[in-house]
Amino acid sequence: MGRKYGLLTERQYEVLKLRLEGKTQEEVAKILGTTRENISIIEKRAWRKYKLAEYTIKVIKNLMSATEVHIPADTHLVNIPSMVVEAANKAGVKLKANFTLIYDEIRFKARACVEGTKVVRPIKVVIFKDGSFEVLPD
Numbered sequence: 001m002g003r004k005y006g007l008l009t010e011r012q013y014e015v016l017k018l019r020l021e022g023k024t025q026e027e028v029a030k031i032l033g034t035t036r037e038n039i040s041i042i043e044k045r046a047w048r049k050y051k052l053a054e055y056t057i058k059v060i061k062n063l064m065s066a067t068e069v070h071i072p073a074d075t076h077l078v079n080i081p082s083m084v085v086e087a088a089n090k091a092g093v094k095l096k097a098n099f100t101l102i103y104d105e106i107r108f109k110a111r112a113c114v115e116g117t118k119v120v121r122p123i124k125v126v127i128f129k130d131g132s133f134e135v136l137p138d
Contacts, residue, residue, distance in 0.1 A: 007053055012046035015039055064128045067091040070138055071106075071123040077114065080106050080125075088127050096131040109135040 005013040011032075018028045025039045032039070069087045071080055081099035088095045097105075106123065107114060113121040122138035 007049045015042045066093045066129045067127050069125040075119040077117045105135050
């Protein structure tokens with residue numbers, strides 16, 4: 001039995017690796033000694049597994065979520081940490097972060113939503129039951 005790469009078989013891994021390097025299905029088929037049609041099937045199955053894994057992670061994260069904080073546009077960045085801490089407290093979660101870490105995570109992970117010291121596009125902060133949190137564009 002071939003080596004496994006997470007949910008991917010060794011062959012699926014090889015095909016995706018070569019395709020992501022920019023090779024055509026025809027070129028991959030020649031390299032791996034098979035047909036373009038076979039490469040197409042292998043690639044399609046690999047991407048299906050990827051999407052399923054991605055969806056599974058999303059479902060699990062939702063199960064682990066304690067609460068969410070929706071940060072509207074025009075919110076000043078210095079106000080966000082207290083909004084997050086307050087929401088965590090209301091949900092009975094002890095955050096694994098201080099104000100500085102929350103502020104830095106907003107600036108780094110939602111930088112496309114921030115200009116200067118203001119939020120220009122809504123941001124969502126998901127607080128997990130274990131005290132961790134994730135910053136996402138809303």
